Amino acid sequence: MDGLESKHHLNGSMFTKNPLLDPEEFRRQGYMVIDFLADYYRNVEKYPVRSQVKPGYLRERLPESAPSDPEPIETILEDVQNEIIPGLTHWQSPNHFAYFPSSASIAGILGETLAAGFDVVGFNWMSSPAATELETIVMDWLAQMLSLPKSFMFAGNGGGVLLGTTCEAILTTIVAARDRVLHRIGRESIHKLVVYGSDQTHCSFHKSAKIAGIHPNNIRKIKTTKSHAFGLAPESFRLAIEEDLELGLVPLYLCATVGTTSTAAIDPLGPLCDVAKDYRIWVHIDAAYAGNACICPEFRQYIDGVEKADSFSFNAHKWFFTTLDCCCLWVKDPNALVKALSTSPEYLRNKATDSKQVVDYKDWQIALSRRFRALKLWLVLRSYGASNIRNFIRKHVDMAVLFQGLVAKDERFEIVVPRFFAVVCFRVSPAAILKQLYSSCHQHCPKSVGDDSVNDVNQELLESINAGGRMYMTHSVVDGAFVIRFAVGASLTERRHVISAWLIVQEHAHAILGRKNCPCSSAPCEREASSVSSSLPIHSILNVIGPC
Amino acid sequence: MDGLESKHHLNGSMFTKNPLLDPEEFRRQGYMVIDFLADYYRNVEKYPVRSQVKPGYLRERLPESAPSDPEPIETILEDVQNEIIPGLTHWQSPNHFAYFPSSASIAGILGETLAAGFDVVGFNWMSSPAATELETIVMDWLAQMLSLPKSFMFAGNGGGVLLGTTCEAILTTIVAARDRVLHRIGRESIHKLVVYGSDQTHCSFHKSAKIAGIHPNNIRKIKTTKSHAFGLAPESFRLAIEEDLELGLVPLYLCATVGTTSTAAIDPLGPLCDVAKDYRIWVHIDAAYAGNACICPEFRQYIDGVEKADSFSFNAHKWFFTTLDCCCLWVKDPNALVKALSTSPEYLRNKATDSKQVVDYKDWQIALSRRFRALKLWLVLRSYGASNIRNFIRKHVDMAVLFQGLVAKDERFEIVVPRFFAVVCFRVSPAAILKQLYSSCHQHCPKSVGDDSVNDVNQELLESINAGGRMYMTHSVVDGAFVIRFAVGASLTERRHVISAWLIVQEHAHAILGRKNCPCSSAPCEREASSVSSSLPIHSILNVIGPC
Known part of the structure; x- marks a missing residue:
């Protein structure tokens, strides 16, 4: 036994176990990886959607060199759980509404597995x-x-x-x-x-x-x-x-x-x-x-x-x-x-x-x-069938319509551009910021709010939501306006996640707008200073407040 | 129940089953795919290494359109077995010595599966x-x-x-x-x-x-x-x-x-x-x-x-x-x-x-x-360890050395260029062809054999071996010489496969050389005409024979 091969008595015949592709070892480890992923999908909703690690986090946790000797799959999967998962941004989370979706499925993943297995x-x-x-x-x-x-x-x-x-x-x-x-x-x-x-x-x-x-x-x-x-x-x-x-x-x-x-x-x-x-x-x-x-x-x-x-x-x-x-x-x-x-x-x-x-x-x-990429597409087409695939997409669009309706009902927000497909581009409206700023102002301040200030409020809102980890959205800038993009498409997303996402948006908007006051009144700034997160750049607040 | 979702009672709580990423369904189907691949590795040696299908074979077997309704994984895997596997050239076969290797491993495949599962x-x-x-x-x-x-x-x-x-x-x-x-x-x-x-x-x-x-x-x-x-x-x-x-x-x-x-x-x-x-x-x-x-x-x-x-x-x-x-x-x-x-x-x-x-x-x-390609590399490095990976490669090189030795011992063959790493470039030698051609000639024929004729014999030999399906090699042409490349590197290849490969080469060479005779004697052509495979282009035999 030289560390590379070991003799096994299997099915009554002498069988040389190949550590690279032994069928039984493949089965044993394969089941473990499948179990690992099944657990991952069960728990993915619990993880912060956008990873909260700091640059360089992993180099501190891993050895400086590749191991010389083999390590068991059990240890490796433990490390995937403890070291890798915290550094993932969870695209398969039902609360992932960022970028465009990366929609995995059982058929897609297993099609990829088969293709990797044949490795042609x-x-x-x-x-x-x-x-x-x-x-x-x-x-x-x-x-x-x-x-x-x-x-x-x-x-x-x-x-x-x-x-x-x-x-x-x-x-x-x-x-x-x-x-x-x-x-x-x-x-x-x-x-x-x-x-x-x-x-x-x-x-x-x-x-x-x-x-x-x-x-x-x-x-x-x-x-x-x-x-x-x-x-x-x-x-x-x-x-x-x-x-x-x-x-x-x-x-x-x-x-x-x-x-x-x-x-x-x-x-x-x-x-x-x-x-x-x-x-x-x-x-x-x-x-x-x-x-x-x-x-x-x-x-x-x-x-x-x-x-x-x-x-x-x-x-x-x-x-x-x-x-x-x-x-x-x-x-x-x-x-x-x-x-x-x-x-x-x-x-x-x-x-x-x-x-x-x-x-x-x-x-x-x-x-x-x-x-062999065709294999996964073939598995997806056959496992779900054309009509269901259409319905999955319709369901996502319907959820975007739902979100759009929720935004439209809240007068603090506006839909910036018409919704197409399952992407809703929205923001806290200039009018809402204006109203909030001067609602408590009893002076005769000139009432205005610049584009930059509106953008800053929305950027602050998005960062606050994403840092919270309960959902993840990204942004774009169109025609000078910073817009928040809500893209439905993760395979696990259901209506309840969309509704909950909207509540999270409202909650953060409430907190952020609540801190905006006309600077002619210095009181709110002092009163709320301690509750302002240090991650909020003070200049962005000042920008919003503008000249009074 | 709308075909997309079905309600299941799981762990005592009402659970909406998501057909795309339901954990239990993923586990069930995942195990089946792992089993399928484990069986594939157990049987891969039995399949013809180079696929024997004809162009267009699959279009005849598959429907003209994607199915409208879902099909069970059981049916799909049956079709992978019956329709896809015959059309694969089996890169993971221990008898695959073609091109350069595509060496899969348990760690590599499962790393790919994990990456597809996270799908970041x-x-x-x-x-x-x-x-x-x-x-x-x-x-x-x-x-x-x-x-x-x-x-x-x-x-x-x-x-x-x-x-x-x-x-x-x-x-x-x-x-x-x-x-x-x-x-x-x-x-x-x-x-x-x-x-x-x-x-x-x-x-x-x-x-x-x-x-x-x-x-x-x-x-x-x-x-x-x-x-x-x-x-x-x-x-x-x-x-x-x-x-x-x-x-x-x-x-x-x-x-x-x-x-x-x-x-x-x-x-x-x-x-x-x-x-x-x-x-x-x-x-x-x-x-x-x-x-x-x-x-x-x-x-x-x-x-x-x-x-x-x-x-x-x-x-x-x-x-x-x-x-x-x-x-x-x-x-x-x-x-x-x-x-x-x-x-x-x-x-x-x-x-x-x-x-x-x-x-x-x-x-x-x-x-x-x-x-997320790094995941599979990390799994490979950790699962086998650096020293074993080095030994796997050494083992392949050793097997190429073994093959080189077998070729060198047979005077009908020559190593065309020095062996580097695990690639042996060899061919039936011009001298052997010359000798065979004129061994039964009792006339005073001018004894010579052209480069093209030597190349034709070797091309014929390679095609005959590959068509047989028991092993697969490819070729190249260097300095005008058609050379057969024997590249060791498939993960399942052991010494017995290399020895058996050499016996197959000898067997085919014996048959092909046996049919070559000086054309001054027409007898062998008539005698062996019926045993000449129809896949052997007659012109290549004539080329070898040359002017007598």
Whole structure:
């Protein structure tokens, strides 16, 4: 027995136990990890949603070097509980309303487990035919659920592929579009290419364009306005193109968004595609979040116009109960991807590829290696079924509507932009702050409150709520206004969590507003000084109070 | 009961069962998936290693649309067994000797399961501090195990990051190097940048460079020779640079390889870095496969010189018992990455980032979102311990040595290039083919055999072995010679599998060589015609026979 192997008598036959993949040991440890996670879901509601650790907390708790000898799974799981869990921000908590959701599910997690268990490297068809074929099938199923036109499906000479993230979807399509144009105008003109998005487009777009070698000065962030609900106006797009053409630049690519990160705003796809067509611009639709909802007929209208686009992507890991990472990308012209991204080294040559009867997904993506991501999507689709998945999404939207109604009923708050899908953008209203400030003022103070002061109150409110740990939301700034985003989508969230979230918001707002008084009266400041949390920057309070 | 929720009486209290993440349902299904995988490992040896399905097999077996209603896990797992497993190429089979290994382990798979279970999106520190902090710690641990200089570690102002694949490691570092130089010489000069690799460098390098906007004509594949064991000669590198400088081009980046894909060849890092330094060229070391072995002191010499490089990466998912994907990248100057790749949208602003006390890994990689990959590496390091991991690798190398010895003893075969690590490149020798062809010839035929004929025999041999399903190897072509690669590294492989693999090779070689005769005698062709497999292209046999 050399520490690596030990002999066991199993099922009457001599069996050499392999410490890496022994079936019985896998079963024993596997059950423990499953139990651990089951307990985690039972308890996740009890943990502070946003982690409360300080930078560097973990280095203090862990050894400086990897252990030389094996440690039992029992000890490791204890450490996961005691050292790791306090440092997690609990995306699976029913009280997680931050960012966009990361909605796990039993089927998604176990699909990932199966894929990790097989651990096949599906770069081409031959390296694991099932990985490629299941992916083409699942992508066609999803295309049907989204009512994408046939031109995005394999039967229509388009096709879908699973990538990690939206950034990869944008990067691969920019590179495909780029090489198509450079083939025409010459490689040396790369610095003339221009890509377009709005000031609401996700930062992945700017990052991808920069990675692809687009001149940073040629990445347009076209201004949107509140009057257009922060959607990109086709006339602004055309104007930007015309300006660039006058400068001798070459318009290349538009990234249109359905469901922006700040406010879930929607760019008008049809009219934008019509403009793009006039200039032969590749249109990619980034529906990372909202694309999920578009499997429901009542939301499908938001991607009307997709039939005119070149590519479309959404993140199943956001709101399709499929764990990170799982970005679904469809293109009308897979050849454009393949031309830009294919590699054919001798060591990957094989009969199937030579026959041209198969898809080799390595040529549709950045990397060569790829996980068997289709498995988890397939498990999710089958475990819940299309109608239930639609209903899960509807339930989340309904909860957002509930929250919106609660906000609307409280005159201290306002909905800043129209709610789309399950994201509510709200804030304490300027009027409420004004009223609170001067309600106890018996002088003849000029009654006003600046934008910065309103923003500071809302920022203070959000930080106070998040620091409390009972729920977690994030923010954005649109048109100069700091807005709090309430995004419903965690798999465990029920109506009771939404109602309780609203009570928490009210409670913190009450406390914060209660400390705001017209500074002409110094009394409240003194009276409440001791109860003001030290985490509240005094300047923000002063900002709110303003000149009196 | 609306199909989404059902009421259950559990632990005496009314409990609403959530179909997405109900703890008990997760446990029930989780155990079943663990059992399924345990059985898979018990049986994996019985499956044909390379899948034997035909293109399109799965579309015939699966429905055309996603199911509308839920299906039980029992049915789904049955379908995984009956429909998916036949379409898998079994990378975890002990008889998988193809490509480079994809070595799964209990700890790796369960680490992935835990990460999927938490499903945190660790783009920045705040979004889940433990994900970031564990990654910095584990990367420092690994750096120690590799004896990387402190300049690659966080304490030395460098640092490590976990990416998906080597392609991402190369792309991020090319982009960092690119933007550093373009900042100096102007964005318009992007088409002048030149990147260097050898004709043995992995295709990921060419792909990454193209994605980054490097002019395809400026991607150098410097020729290597058998006399240098296919390593990149520093003098050839310098010559290529000088030629480019004369053309007014700008040398940017070298991708040096330790353990090439074709033959596991090693570029001489120290001398190459010395050349690169003269021209301020960024040196990245791609040790995707062999880097794993360099945790053993006896192999550490192969990365001597790494201290002079700018970045270094290896794939833990190849040979570190960590499931796909898990590429470990270290850089000396993280700021170069951050400058090229950072994004700071308002919706991600937070106090921790503003304090500059934390690492936000989104700025070290292509994508924004990222999985909690450090968890599986941590589980692997702790579950097995550093010394055992070293021993696992040594055991694989020992088995490759065993195979090499078996090949060497059979005079029909030759080792084409020196064995490095656990890859043996061999073939049926030209001499053996010559001897076999003319052994029964009683005429005065001119005795010769062309290179193509030798390659055809070996290609035929490999295809015959792989089609048999009992083992799987892949090939490469070096210096015009078709070589069969025998790569040991699957977690379940033991000495008996290697010996049995050799017997299979001999058996197929015997059959194939037995059918080769000098064409001056037509008898054997007629005699054996019926026993020649229809899968053997007749032209390849004729090629071997050649003019008589």
